Amino acid sequence: MAPLIVNEIISPDTNLFIAFLIGIGFGFVLEGSGFSSSRKLAGMFYGYDTTVLKVFFTAAITAMVGMLFFSLFGWIDLDFVFINPTYVTSALIGGVVMGVGFIMGGFCPGTAFCAFAIGKLDALAFIGGLTLGIVFFTEGYPLFEEMYKANYLGTPTMNELLDIPRGVFALGLILMAFAMFWVGEWAEKKFPREEY
């Protein structure tokens, strides 16, 4: 039955309207979790606030487990769900460049829009920077095209790569997330801070 759009249960225009509603939920949860504060986000890298780690990994395992069960019950056909393609070189280099941007700017794109929505002017500056960075890429594309398309593996998933059942990988990731939450709670006690 799902994804609804692929099976033509909803029209393309309805899909865009639902995208707007989903965005409202996305923005509301990000802001409510404190992701509109760059100092809170950056706190993750100094151990004084590990909210990012907790929210990010709880969200990833919730959605992952949800899809696993939906597919088990026959509610969603995972073959029609978009799986991000894997280009090893650009995934890694792009990630490193984003990591530099994260520690310098204190936001990622989604959280910057969320922070801008409540009036953070540093987030507006970050969004201006994002736009410039994207223009550098689109304008200089011929220079980066080779790197952008190197080492393409198709759309492998982690369980395929490790050759284990999807559920077993999911269980492993959940246990790993719990271990990280434990470290996060420990770090927050060790490096106390004020609330931003």
Next chain:
Amino acid sequence: MSEVKKTKYFNPYIGGVLLGLVLLAANFVSGRGLGASGAIKSAVVSTVNTVAPSHAENATYYKEYNETHPNPMKSWLVFQLLGVLVGGFLSGALAKRLKFKVEHSPKISSKRRIIFAILGGMFFGFGSQLGRGCTSGSALSGMAVLSVGGFLTMAAIFGTAFMLAYFFRKNWI
């Protein structure tokens, strides 16, 4: 007896479950994950199409993009990102956090904070195009569907930020 100060934000684990449900809804309804940088790219391409149509017809990136996206602004991510602005505003309004300000460590000036925000944004924007998505589109959404690329990007973003944290500590703590 001192008054216990309540935290003004959601419990992070509850926030995480809610965010996971939003992501699950996106996959259930639209067969795709969340994102942010892709919407800015749509706006960039759309602006170039309008301001410099001949350049958009000749430069490789815009040419390829326009072939597959007949109307760049009528995209899922653009509508979703408009929703993010509304949702963020609503949450901030309910929690009384609406305020124009430049947030920064007391050790640095607002000017320094703005300069670093612009520079950081430039790196993040460039990286998000090279990596085919940012923290939302590539790392979070990719991890939820177990994409190998999503895990690689996530590890690279957080690993790099951790490694460089020491050099930028004055900006934050």
